[in-house]
Amino acid sequence: MAEFHLHTPLSEADVRQLRVGDSVTLDGVVFGVRDGNLIRIFDNKVPPPVNWQGAALLHTAPNVKKIGPAKYEPICVGTTTSMRMDRFTEGLLKDYGVRAILGKGGLSEQSAKLMQQYGAVYLSVTGGAAAMETLQIEAIETVYWEDLMPECIWQIRFKGLGPLTVGIDAHGGNLQLDVQQQAQQKTAELLKKMGIA
Amino acid sequence: MEVPEQFYTQVEETCRDLYIQSLKEIPPDVVAAIRCAAKNETTEVARRIFSHYLQSIELGREKNMMVCQDTGIPIYWVEIGGRLRLDGSRINQAIIKGTERATREHPLRSSIVSPLSRENRQTSTGHRIPIIHYDFAPDSDVLDILFMPKGSGSENMSFMKMLVPADGVKGIKRFVLEQVVGAGAKPCPPTIVGVGIGGSSDLCMTLAKKATTRPLGSANPDPQLAALETELLNAINETGIGPQGLGGRTTALAVHIESAWTHITCNPVAVNLQCWRAERRRARLRPNGSIEIGF
Numbered sequence: 001m002a003e004f005h006l007h008t009p010l011s012e013a014d015v016r017q018l019r020v021g022d023s024v025t026l027d028g029v030v031f032g033v034r035d036g037n038l039i040r041i042f043d044n045k046v047p048p049p050v051n052w053q054g055a056a057l058l059h060t061a062p063n064v065k066k067i068g069p070a071k072y073e074p075i076c077v078g079t080t081t082s083m084r085m086d087r088f089t090e091g092l093l094k095d096y097g098v099r100a101i102l103g104k105g106g107l108s109e110q111s112a113k114l115m116q117q118y119g120a121v122y123l124s125v126t127g128g129a130a131a132m133e134t135l136q137i138e139a140i141e142t143v144y145w146e147d148l149m150p151e152c153i154w155q156i157r158f159k160g161l162g163p164l165t166v167g168i169d170a171h172g173g174n175l176q177l178d179v180q181q182q183a184q185q186k187t188a189e190l191l192k193k194m195g196i197a
Numbered sequence: 198m199e200v201p202e203q204f205y206t207q208v209e210e211t212c213r214d215l216y217i218q219s220l221k222e223i224p225p226d227v228v229a230a231i232r233c234a235a236k237n238e239t240t241e242v243a244r245r246i247f248s249h250y251l252q253s254i255e256l257g258r259e260k261n262m263m264v265c266q267d268t269g270i271p272i273y274w275v276e277i278g279g280r281l282r283l284d285g286s287r288i289n290q291a292i293i294k295g296t297e298r299a300t301r302e303h304p305l306r307s308s309i310v311s312p313l314s315r316e317n318r319q320t321s322t323g324h325r326i327p328i329i330h331y332d333f334a335p336d337s338d339v340l341d342i343l344f345m346p347k348g349s350g351s352e353n354m355s356f357m358k359m360l361v362p363a364d365g366v367k368g369i370k371r372f373v374l375e376q377v378v379g380a381g382a383k384p385c386p387p388t389i390v391g392v393g394i395g396g397s398s399d400l401c402m403t404l405a406k407k408a409t410t411r412p413l414g415s416a417n418p419d420p421q422l423a424a425l426e427t428e429l430l431n432a433i434n435e436t437g438i439g440p441q442g443l444g445g446r447t448t449a450l451a452v453h454i455e456s457a458w459t460h461i462t463c464n465p466v467a468v469n470l471q472c473w474r475a476e477r478r479r480a481r482l483r484p485n486g487s488i489e490i491g492f
Contacts, residue, residue, distance in 0.1 A: 001241060021242055036315065063266055063306040075304070076220075078266030081350045081383050105350070105382040105442060126249035127350060127385040127441055128474050130266040131256035149317065150306045165242055165443060175242075179444045180381040183436035187378050190432045196367045 003163070009054030010099035012119040018166045020173035024123055025162035029141065029155055030102065032060040034080055036151025038088045048153065049144045052096040058125070059085060059103030061150040064140065072140045077156065078130025081105045082122070093118040102164065106176030112168045122168035124176070136161045198338050199282045200484045205291045208340070211480045211488060212295025215344040216271060216321075217303050219478035220263045223254050224492040226413040227450070227475045234387060234440075234447035243445030250440070250473060264474055268305045269346030271296050271327035274410065278337030281484065288340075289329060296320075296327045308349070330403070340482045345410060351384035351472040357393075357402050360464040369394060369466045370429065376468045377433050377449065382442020385472035387450045389413070390433065393467035394422075396457035405469035408453035410477055412492070417454050426452045440473070450475070 001021045006014050008028035018024065031052065040046050062077035082103030089111040092098040099120050101107070104127030115121060125133065136158050144153040168174045191197040223231075231254065235247035257264040273292055277283070300307050300321040307319045309326050321327070334341070356376040360368045373392055380388075393404030416423040429452040439445020450473070459465060481489040 023245065060266065061306065061308075063263060063268065063304070065304060076263035076266045076306075080267070081353065083383060084353075104385065124441060124443065126246050126253075128265045128267075128348075128472055129249040129253035131253040131260070131262040131264050132249055134262065135256070149319065150308075163245060165245065165441075167443070175444070176382045176442045179438060179442055180378070183378045183381070183438050183448075186436050187374055190374065190435060191371060194367075194370060194428070194432065196371050 008056045010056060011054060012099070015099050015121045016119055016170050018121050018169050019171070020166050020169050020175040022166040023163040024166060025160050026056060026164065027159055027161070029157050030056045030058045030161065032062065032077070032154030032156055033057045034059050034061050034151055035084060036148045037145055037153050038085055040145070040148070042088050042091050048096065050153065050155065052092070052098050054097060054099050056100040056102060057092065057098055058156070059101070060154065062154060070143050070146065072143060074134050074137050074140055076130050077134050077137060079104045079125040079127055079133070081127075082107055086111055089114050093120050106167050106174065109174065109177060112172060112174040112177070115168050115170055116172045119170050121166055121170055123164040124167035125164055133161065198280050198484050203486070204283065204482070204484060205287045207482060207486065207488065208288055208291040208342075209295040209298070211342065211482060212273070212292050212344065213298040213302065215342065215478045215480055216296060216299035216305070216346060218490070219344055219346055219476045220265070220268065220305070221257045221261060223257060223264060223474050224412070224477055226492070228254055230413050230450045231473065234450065237447060238440070238445050240444060242443045243439050246440040246443060265348065266306065267348040267350065268308045268321060269348045270309065270352065271321055272345045272347050273327060273329045274332070274343040274407070275329060276332045276334050276341040278339045279333055279335045280338040281340060292329055293322055293327060296322055338484065341479065342482070343410060343477060343479045345477045348472050351388060351470040354380040354384040354470040355402065355468065357398060357465070357467040359398060360466055362462065362464050364464055366425070368464065370425070372466050373429055373452070373468055374432055377470070378436050378438065380470060381438055384470040386438055386440060386442060387447040387473050389471040389475050390429070390449050390452045391469040391471060392429070392452060392454040393465070393469070394454060394456040395459040395465060397459075398465055400457055401465040402467040402469065404455040404457060405467040408455040409469055409471035409475070411453045413451050419456070422454045422456060426454050
């Protein structure tokens with residue numbers, strides 16, 4: 001398993017070289033998104049207020065301290081369960097040119113197919129270990145859609161975000177799904193052994 | 198024993214402190230279990246994930262930082278000593294106010310919204326939130342408060358089924374195992390698997406939640422249930438889901454079961470998962486003004 005250090009925005013070549021299990025450290029702007037703002041974009045048809053060509057999006061809703069108009073200091077910025085936002089993968093890749101989705105828990109088989117098709121990856125952030133990520137932030141540059149607080153779109157500049165684990169690569173690999181499918185097979189065996197099947 | 202006037206202010210300030218501190222200092226039994234699990238992993242990815250857990254635990258303790266971003270649903274388990282004479286509605290108000298003060302004064306992210314309008318008051322409170330459970334202890338003159346900021350990654354992984362008596366204990370085992378595997382990476386494993394058995398549907402789920410607050414290393418006093426806890430834990434850890442669902446040897450830190458008697462036609466089972474941090478914080482207040490803080 002290889003180690004990579006990449007800078008956002010990401011090119012297709014940047015992400016096509018990655019394989020599941022590789023570790024990636026990111027520098028540059030990462031956009032914080034989640035349920036509320038993605039519902040606004042895709043269900044209420046309000047286009048995002050910022051260009052996401054080559055962007056890395058992080059599933060998050062941070063704890064912040066307001067220090068001025070649209071200006072915030074990070075208190076604790078982590079990640080949230082990605083699967084809730086799974087149905088937005090296609091729109092993000094096809095319509096807006098996103099190259100990396102960062103979150104925890106993985107995405108579906110369908111999302112993995114889309115990532116292969118459009119050239120994108122899922123980078124697994126260590127869920128719950130937000131203190132570490134918070135110290136990797138240089139600044140919260142700006143915030144869009146503050147009315148959705150805390151589910152705004154956050155423009156965060158990171159220095160050395162990670163190491164992240166490639167959970168889905170652009171070649172059809174989906175580590176979390178593989179682990180779960182193996183666990184399901186194992187469960188059938190275990191139930192038999194426990195005299196239940 | 199009548200509590201003095203300042204007791205209610207103490208409850209309010211204690212609840213504020215419990216909320217903030219619970220997000221920063223992981224209980225020592227949980228830290229020990231994570232350390233132990235970290236040593237047991239063999240793959241590069243699982244070791245990487247555990248090292249991130251341990252780094253964040255240290256940052257929380259040493260730099261007074263929140264370990265996770267999720268401020269959770271605030272849940273209080275309150276046990277009122279039978280010898281105390283107090284105004285229950287004022288205790289309730291003090292707990293709500295303490296929750297709001299933690300959110301405003303730290304500040305914390307308010308994670309609480311109205312379910313349909315999604316309105317967020319930015320207070321971590323709302324209709325029927327915080328959740329406050331009351332219980333009573335005989336011959337006691339202390340007020341015990343156990344607080345948990347229940348994160349949504351694991352709370353979304355809650356499952357309940359009204360099994361029938363013919364499904365027996367085998368049905369319970371199957372249900373627990375299948376739900377934990379189905380939850381996979383989503384609850385931030387390794388989890389504490391809380392299991393409720395018996396009661397009515399609502400009590401069953403409450404028991405599953407309560408079970409997750411038991412310190413690690415504690416077994417159910419009923420030997421049959423304790424054996425079931427061990428059997429299920431061993432099976433869950435053989436599934437290989439591992440930390441963050443990326444594969445590994447530790448999928449759960451413990452299985453905790455709490456039970457109640459039930460109806461002759463019922464065999465309810467509930468699963469409530471708690472993420473790897475298993476945040477909880479406890480306070481014991483006495484009418485003389487003394488406050489003990491623990492886990």
